[in-house]
Amino acid sequence: MLQLDKVRKVFPAAPEPYVALDGVDLEVADGEILCLLGPSGCGKSTLLNVLAGFERPSAGSVSCRGAPVRGAGRDRVMFFQDAGSALFPWLNVEENVRFGLRVRKVPKAQWAGIIDNYLRMVDLDRHRNKFPAQLSGGMRQRLQIARALAVEPAVLLMDEPFAALDALTRRRIHAVLLEIWQRTGKTIVFVTHDIAEAITLGDRIGIMSAGPCSIISKIIDLDLPRPRDLADPAVARLFNDIERLLAPDIARAEERAAH
Amino acid sequence: MSVAEISKGKPAEVAGRPRPSLAPLRNFAAVPGRGVLLTAGSIAIAFLSWQVLSTFIFNPFLIPPPLEVIRTAIPMILSGEILADVSISMSRVLVGFAFGSLAAIVFGVLLGRLQLLHDLLDPIIELMRYLSPTAMIPIAVIWFGIGELSKYFLIFWGTFFIVLVNTIAGVWRAPIARQRAAECLGANQLQIFVLVVIPSAAPYIVTGMRVAMASSFMSIIPAEILAADSGIGYLLQKSSMLLQTNRIFVALLTICLLGFVFDRIFRFLVARTLARFMSFVAVT
Numbered sequence: 001m002l003q004l005d006k007v008r009k010v011f012p013a014a015p016e017p018y019v020a021l022d023g024v025d026l027e028v029a030d031g032e033i034l035c036l037l038g039p040s041g042c043g044k045s046t047l048l049n050v051l052a053g054f055e056r057p058s059a060g061s062v063s064c065r066g067a068p069v070r071g072a073g074r075d076r077v078m079f080f081q082d083a084g085s086a087l088f089p090w091l092n093v094e095e096n097v098r099f100g101l102r103v104r105k106v107p108k109a110q111w112a113g114i115i116d117n118y119l120r121m122v123d124l125d126r127h128r129n130k131f132p133a134q135l136s137g138g139m140r141q142r143l144q145i146a147r148a149l150a151v152e153p154a155v156l157l158m159d160e161p162f163a164a165l166d167a168l169t170r171r172r173i174h175a176v177l178l179e180i181w182q183r184t185g186k187t188i189v190f191v192t193h194d195i196a197e198a199i200t201l202g203d204r205i206g207i208m209s210a211g212p213c214s215i216i217s218k219i220i221d222l223d224l225p226r227p228r229d230l231a232d233p234a235v236a237r238l239f240n241d242i243e244r245l246l247a248p249d250i251a252r253a254e255e256r257a258a259h
Numbered sequence: 260m261s262v263a264e265i266s267k268g269k270p271a272e273v274a275g276r277p278r279p280s281l282a283p284l285r286n287f288a289a290v291p292g293r294g295v296l297l298t299a300g301s302i303a304i305a306f307l308s309w310q311v312l313s314t315f316i317f318n319p320f321l322i323p324p325p326l327e328v329i330r331t332a333i334p335m336i337l338s339g340e341i342l343a344d345v346s347i348s349m350s351r352v353l354v355g356f357a358f359g360s361l362a363a364i365v366f367g368v369l370l371g372r373l374q375l376l377h378d379l380l381d382p383i384i385e386l387m388r389y390l391s392p393t394a395m396i397p398i399a400v401i402w403f404g405i406g407e408l409s410k411y412f413l414i415f416w417g418t419f420f421i422v423l424v425n426t427i428a429g430v431w432r433a434p435i436a437r438q439r440a441a442e443c444l445g446a447n448q449l450q451i452f453v454l455v456v457i458p459s460a461a462p463y464i465v466t467g468m469r470v471a472m473a474s475s476f477m478s479i480i481p482a483e484i485l486a487a488d489s490g491i492g493y494l495l496q497k498s499s500m501l502l503q504t505n506r507i508f509v510a511l512l513t514i515c516l517l518g519f520v521f522d523r524i525f526r527f528l529v530a531r532t533l534a535r536f537m538s539f540v541a542v543t
Contacts, residue, residue, distance in 0.1 A: 052439070052443065054439055054442075072439070072442040072443055074445050076443065077443040077444065078439060078440065078443050080436040080439075080440065082434075082436055085434035085436045085437050086434070086436040086437055086440045087437070087440075088437065088441075088455065088458070090458050090461075090535040090536045091535075099441070099444060099446075099454070100444035100445055103441070103444060103445045103446040103447075103450050103454075104444070104445040131535065144440075147440075147444070148443070148444075151444055151445060153443075
């Protein structure tokens, strides 16, 4: 499905160029949830921007279903953490979802059905006339999900979408996302710095090393049934293992941030 | 008291001792029409002090008391003299403001989007925007005479730079996440620009227009004082030459009222037509 081959990303900077990604290899299978986990500044978002096609890699190649990625494509939709700026605040809930249908020239006769379907899926159909400013943080993220699903992408690219939500809301939206994923079989690449979130959602977890020159240092397969309970001993053990694995990189990231 | 009560915002009651004496004052915040009452009170106090000051302390010729001003105003209103001056001044403001805003929005949207053009023109704009309309009066008179055209030009000039700078800022600050989201949903560059960037800039543009409207009111007066034979500014100038302080005060009051009313109308129109573009200003 998605394939990255020796991807390098270098940003021009003074006094010397900043190497964000230094040879990232990654394969994402159809219909899986891959979580990218790493300390802040490890290039997770850069990697996602490369996958989305917003950034061109400086070296290496990116492909989606065998076709090289050359810019934002209709098959990959990106999610943003700050829904307030990602949504269209002058459009109400229904119109936000309609936007993608309109620009993709989906026949008008289908609009109502598609909008109803996805708004119901994220439980926003009762709020269809509200504007984003009138929604809670969790509802805004659910609207982002509905808006993305409506254009029927194969891949969802999610950049710490729930990091700003409170813990209870986050748990609820995880359940919503997993349910949708089970129903639609989307491929999801989910960036997070929250170990628990990665364990809750992922089929696999890719651990990224602290920047600069980030790579995916390890991939962990999660052979655990969902829903996963952090109190479960097997899950707890995994949590601790990952925490230990990340510790030196978190320390390194902190040192860097202090400069 | 239970947590639920606290969260509902019930005021804490001191055990067994209600204090009713302060209640009417506290409740004033909830009186309907409180804003109108306070505004009326503020104006009443101002008029009263003005009347007292100009009657008993200052020379009533230099500061004519409000009753005197009103007595002067009535025949000016009835004869249509004020209305004629007001409408000529307002038509100058509106024409200059409309064309200035339109030109600035078109130009600003382009400059906000085309980096090279912006970098080329920005230094010039940064220098030229310090040329206030007042500074441009002498040359405007030479270029356009003392007819309507020179006034249109001066208001245009004042409006243009204010709206331009705001429009550029608004286009620049259209969130990158919103543009990328639109791109993912399938919008092409033109659609992103028209359907996302420009609506995102709307609050900045409207704010710029409101400031420009106020500035137009400020600049029409000197323009008419120095180079016109009609309008409120001309009324001020003529009355000053004839030492008619009463009439000067009528003109000054008229300016206050007009500015206030125009800003209200502007806000009302914005609320009516652009509410959905303005409502999110408070949202990050």
